[in-house]
């Protein structure tokens with residue numbers, strides 16, 4: 337084969353790489369790290385001003401009270417982001433399977449072990465002008481199929 341890999345091939349390769357990443361637990365570790373960072377920021381924003389208010393002398397305390405509600409809201413936002421990344425970490429844990437179950441049997445091995453997912457996933461660092469699509473992989477054999485939803489080189493929607 338001297339031709340460039342087709343978009344389908346690129347998608348299938350990406351899907352296999354993402355499935356491998358997930359099984360290694362690396363993508364879960366990355367999500368957990370981000371979740372912990374946002375959780376720490378949220379805690380600092382919410383509880384920090386209360387501690388500062390106790391330390392600050394009289395006139396400056398007013399500043400702390402004014403900034404308090406804003407920081408509190410920012411802290412809530414940080415906690416919300418923490419929750420999202422925790423969910424993402426759970427979804428990408430090595431215990432969870434890649435993709436979602438597909439109805440029907442594998443055309444190659446006949447087992448009902450087809451799973452499909454959109455590629456590239458949200459956590460991948462693929463270039464924005466790369467192809468996107470839905471890849472179906474068999475958990476039992478090497479069967480792989482790809483449906484391109486946006487060819488490579490297309491301007492981002």
Ligand SMILES: [Zn+2]
Pocket residue numbers: 442443444445446447449474475476477478479
């Ligand atoms: Zn199969």
